[in-house]
Amino acid sequence: MTAKPPNNYWRNLAEMWESIGRVPLERIVMNPLPGTATEADVIALEGKADKRLCELIDGVLVEKAMGYRESLLAEYLSRKLGIFVDDHNLGLVATADGMIRMASRNIRIPDVSFVPWDNIPGGRVPDEPVPGIAPTLAVEVLSVSNTNAEMLGKRQDYFGSGCRIVWQIDPRSRTVEVFDSVDTLTTLTEADTLDGTPVLPGFTLPLRELFGRLDRHA
């Protein structure tokens, strides 16, 4: 059997690797073959015994980079955001199992995301496993294996799908990059406070409090 990629715009593997952001090759799934994967494959993977959380980028399944410390930060932030959003009944907050279909048809899995009710058809929790809804806030907690090119690709998908703010949290440098477009950002340090404006006006979280979660002990 000879399989042709549906989108044969890659002449060689280097071009494919470039287009998905030069992620470590360990994170690129070979079955289904790169370039041929679909939404159904992403959903099937999730249900498997050796469950892996994968994003779908140009028909390539790319394993999401994860880590324990990253997960702690995402959990705390999602808890804080969830409480705020629920208190004001603004919309839905999802964590890193929440797969979202982007305008580009890629499937992304932000570590935390907020979608306002206005962006959800019928104003109800979607039925589909991978809804095509547009988060207005997407949060990514950086892992060691995330590359700059990969993060750029994510932001292009987020902003291309109606996102207004992306928070890129770096547990190692204890900074947060607040993007209001694909490539314009403000860098916050532990001395600063994260602010939900304009997407979640009124939401604030001092970064010392967030990163302090990593210093807790018994």
Added chain:
Amino acid sequence: MTAKPPIMLWRNLAEMWESIGRVPLERIVMNPLPGTATEADLITQEGKADKRLCELIDGILVEKAMGFPESNLAIYLVEILGPFVRSHRLGILGGEGGMYRILPNNVRIPDVSFISWDRLPGRRKPKQPVPGLAPNLAIEILSEGNTAAEMERKRQDYFQAGVELYWEVDPEDRIVDVYTSPTQVTRLTVADTLDGGAVVPGFTLAVQDWFDDLDQHG
């Protein structure tokens, strides 16, 4: 369309890359998809306008690393070795387009190769584009894009397929490594003389003469 590789050898791209010797990604063809290519694709590839000389390894088309000085060295050897094997009625030579299916799903193209009449079915020249044979002597002239791991895999495949003698030529350092098994190697320098051993009995070439050809000028 979701294409499954015929044999699922690799869980991720890193494992595939490892198995073919970590060649530069630019040299790995994406169409047909890695893992699904066959000998037929190799021949089609050969006929294409953007013709690329590829080897087939585990269902992957891998472009052969090439360069002008290497090609020139190969021609010099053919000029010396060709008349020798012809006059002694030993066998025939293959050049840079001479593909051998040395193992199932494994097509290699030595820069120069010698196959004895004894090894050729009916003591006749093969008619098919990719004969299922292994040469007695294979010669590879290293190019910049060749990796050490790639050459190691190549040597293993050659000897497993029945190659008896293998010369690996390094134009940069002006050395010739003479292999009689994947691990038994004698390193020759410009002070030494290459000889055909039991494979091309009586053939000798001063290594100095061969590399001197690189310095020839008009």
